Amino acid sequence: MVGFLFFVLGTNHIMAQEYKPSAQEVKKHTVMEMYEPDLVLSVAERKQLKEKRENSIALRKRILDTLDISERRRERLLKVLNKNPFSNEMNKAMADIDFIEEEQ
Structure with missing residues (x-):
């Protein structure tokens, strides 16, 4: 019983120690x-x-969805x-599409 009491008091002391974060500074x-x-x-x-990049990607997706190509x-x-x-593959596909549109 006395051993258990010392164990509980000892762990309580360990748990009660303050946590001190490291003193690393963030570079400005x-x-x-x-x-x-x-x-x-x-920013x-x-x-x-x-x-601009997201709009370009969305435009290319819309173009691909409307093309008459195989699934x-x-x-x-x-x-x-x-x-x-x-x-390069995507740029080539977009260039071919633009060329076909200009011919019509």
Whole structure:
């Protein structure tokens, strides 16, 4: 019984110790920002580029959905679009589509 009492009191002391987080500081600027601040885009510019990219991907998906191509090719192009929307294969497919539209 006495041993159990010492055990409970000992674990209580261990659990009551304060947790002290490490004193690591977050860097305010990256190395790139310190030496080449002109190359780092602002948050607003990054958001604008992201929206432009998402709009471009959405447009390409709509184009692929309206094309008269086989379902297998459409699925393959959609997979390429999701993986890398600006790949050579996707750009070639979009160029072929634009060329066909201009001929008509």
